[in-house]
Structure formats: C-alpha cells, structure tokens
Amino acid sequence: MVFATFLTPLFILKYNDDIKNGDLTEMTYKNLKALSNFLPAYIFNVESFMEKSRNVKKLLGEVDICFSVKSNPWLIEYADVFSKVEVCSPGELEICINKGIAPERIIMGGICQTAENFQKAVEYGVKRYSIESERQLDLLRNACFNAAFEAAVLLRLSNKNQFGMSKEQAREIFSKQAELTNIIIDGIHFYPGTGRMKKITLTKDFDYLISMLDELDSFKIRCLEIGSGVGVDLFGESDNHDLIAIVSEYLKILKNKYEVTYEGGRIFAAECGIYIAEIKEIRKNDDRIYYIVNGGKHQFSYYGQMFSSGKPTVTVISKTPFDKTMTVNIVGALCNEGDVLVKEIELPEAREGDFLVFHKVGAYSVTEGISLFLSRDLPSVIIERECEFYLQREKTEIHKLNMRRGKERRIGGI
Numbered sequence: 001m002v003f004a005t006f007l008t009p010l011f012i013l014k015y016n017d018d019i020k021n022g023d024l025t026e027m028t029y030k031n032l033k034a035l036s037n038f039l040p041a042y043i044f045n046v047e048s049f050m051e052k053s054r055n056v057k058k059l060l061g062e063v064d065i066c067f068s069v070k071s072n073p074w075l076i077e078y079a080d081v082f083s084k085v086e087v088c089s090p091g092e093l094e095i096c097i098n099k100g101i102a103p104e105r106i107i108m109g110g111i112c113q114t115a116e117n118f119q120k121a122v123e124y125g126v127k128r129y130s131i132e133s134e135r136q137l138d139l140l141r142n143a144c145f146n147a148a149f150e151a152a153v154l155l156r157l158s159n160k161n162q163f164g165m166s167k168e169q170a171r172e173i174f175s176k177q178a179e180l181t182n183i184i185i186d187g188i189h190f191y192p193g194t195g196r197m198k199k200i201t202l203t204k205d206f207d208y209l210i211s212m213l214d215e216l217d218s219f220k221i222r223c224l225e226i227g228s229g230v231g232v233d234l235f236g237e238s239d240n241h242d243l244i245a246i247v248s249e250y251l252k253i254l255k256n257k258y259e260v261t262y263e264g265g266r267i268f269a270a271e272c273g274i275y276i277a278e279i280k281e282i283r284k285n286d287d288r289i290y291y292i293v294n295g296g297k298h299q300f301s302y303y304g305q306m307f308s309s310g311k312p313t314v315t316v317i318s319k320t321p322f323d324k325t326m327t328v329n330i331v332g333a334l335c336n337e338g339d340v341l342v343k344e345i346e347l348p349e350a351r352e353g354d355f356l357v358f359h360k361v362g363a364y365s366v367t368e369g370i371s372l373f374l375s376r377d378l379p380s381v382i383i384e385r386e387c388e389f390y391l392q393r394e395k396t397e398i399h400k401l402n403m404r405r406g407k408e409r410r411i412g413g414i
C-alpha cells in the first residue's frame, strides 16, 4: 500500500517513502486546514496538466494536438501546447469566447446542432467544423451564407453509433463539393469512443478508419482530426504508453498522406486533478467502518467506479502520523444508500477532521458529476397532473458555473 504526502507545489502528490515522515503529513494537514471552508473542492494542477500534455504530444510523435473542452473546461486557459480546442456544445463555445480562445483555434462539432449554434460560431469567426450529417451541413452553410463567411468542414465518420455519418453519406457530400457555396470540405473527423484500455480495440478502430479512408481515396482529403479515446488507469499506477505507442504508429502512417491532428481529453487531463473532502464523522455500524465526508458521489465520478470495478487511490491527510490501517467505506453527505464513494478500502486509521484526497479526477469528474457535464443547459422539470403539465423549473443555463467570473482570488498556498 502507498501513502502519499504533499510536496511543493502543494497539489502534486508524490508516491514515495517521504510519507513516512510525520512532519510532512502534519505540514500538509495545516495547509489543508486553512482551506477547509472551501471543501469539498476540485483542485487542478496547471503544471501537471501542461507537462502531461507536452509528454503525450511527444509520445504521439509530435503530432498537432487538440484538447476536448468536455473533459475539463477549467483547463482551456492553460492549453497552450494544443494547436486547437474541440468544442461540442453552445455552452462550451461560450466558455471559449469568455476565455478569449482565438476562433482559429476552435474546431466545433457535436451531435445536436441548431442554426443558432452555427450562427454564433460563425459570428465569433470559427472557421473549422466537424459535420455529422447533411442536415448539419445545411445549417452551417446557411449561417456562412448569411455572414458571407467561408468555413472549412471535416466530415465526421461514424464508428457504427449515433455519431457522424456513413462513408456513403460522406461520399455524397464530397461529390457535391462544387455546388457548396461558402464551404470547403477539408478532411475527415473520426472519434471511435472513449476509455480505450485494450490494444486490440485501438487497432480495430484505426484499421476501420483506414479502410474507410481507402474507399474515399478518390476525393481530396487534406486533413484528419482523429481521437482514439486512449484510457488512463484511474485505479492503479500503470501507464498507458503501450496504448499511446499503437496510436503513434498509426499516426505516423497517416501523417505521410494527411495533415493530422490528435484530439483527446482524458489522456491529457485525468492525472492533474484531485478532489478533497473532509471527514466529518467516523461511524462504526456492526463491523463496518464508515468515513463520512462532506462531499458525495454526485460530485465526482471515476470511469467505471459506479459499477465498483476498481478502487481509486485515496490519501488520508491527518493531523498526526498514522498508527495502523483498516478496511473502511467512504460515504458522502447525500441521504442515499448509494452514496458510497469507495467501498471497502484499506486506509490509515483517520480521525474526524482529517482530509481525504481522491486522485486522478482531472478529466470529466468536474463536469460528469451528473448535472454539469458539457455545459449544456439543465433540462426543465415538468409535473404532469390530471393531464395537465406544470413547469417546475425552467431550462437553466449552467455554463457560467464552469468558468471563473472576475479575477481569481488567492485562497491559500504553501
């Protein structure tokens, strides 16, 4: 079992023997104590995000990279190493505009587009679009026509799911290129799926893409925007370099023919984030020990954690050095039996007022926690009573919750 402690800077946790040094634990505890009014909290380490992104770019063979805003909108201000950012909803576009992301760096896509979405993007000057259907193409074309604007379009090929279009539909659009005013069909977009942990899945995805590209070979395809959803070991310490190596091999082949951009989120951001909550109560019911924290399962999610398929790394930050370890259950503040953050995990014996740090929540957790994902509006809530509908809550804009408003405020430090 590994314990961890904070080294400088505070939020980079290092797994080594330093943890056995009680002084370091105590120092960390004091620093966290000063933050306790702000807990539970997500903390994203900017340096770690930047370094990871640079390293992955290197491992991918120095291909251009594109950061998916959906994985963590709070990091886009620090995405300098990415030549582009991928935007998939009106809310995400608003965040980019607010954060001054240049329109030339944005590629806009997404499954459910409206005329207004495209109009807004065109007004902002976004030039590149991933288009999933003929309908989307018409909407974009209208928006461009009205604004006397020219857009570059990548046709998104489907991986046999609801996203994108078939190669036949792509072929049809390619062959109409000459009639398309205000639109240049510039290439292909392909994103097969997320959380890929198996080499064979990646290989199949790329082989499928290549077979489709071969069939479209008679058309002018200048660039490719590809994701492969390389997964991250969220519950262990193994790296994913073997998976990245496979992607890199394919990218090398594709780079011979196309201008390639690699698009992703988790692979860059997962490891830079932690979630911290305070243990408010320790309870023993029968022979089970519960650490009750002032957070909850609704505030963070690990890929697959919902099905108890793995245990995240959790660090106890305590006032005093630990005597022993024990098997505990970490539960949250929701009045819900299912609000179990981690089931039966071996942790140091903590005290009330100690802190728990959950690792690798840099991607998705902050938005995927049930209600804030993708910065789309919250749905309205309607009651049906005696064949009448009663509105309980209007559709509610939430994108403002996913960005800082005004100047940042320093709340502590090491």
Ligand SMILES: Cc1ncc(COP(=O)(O)O)c(C=O)c1O
Pocket (backbone or CB within 6 Å): 068, 070, 071, 086, 191, 193, 194, 195, 227, 228, 229, 230, 263, 264, 265, 266, 267, 363
């Ligand atoms: C189109 C598209 N691109 C990129 C991503 C990012 O994927 P990942 O975080 O798995 O790299 C997603 C995730 O769903 C996506 O839908």
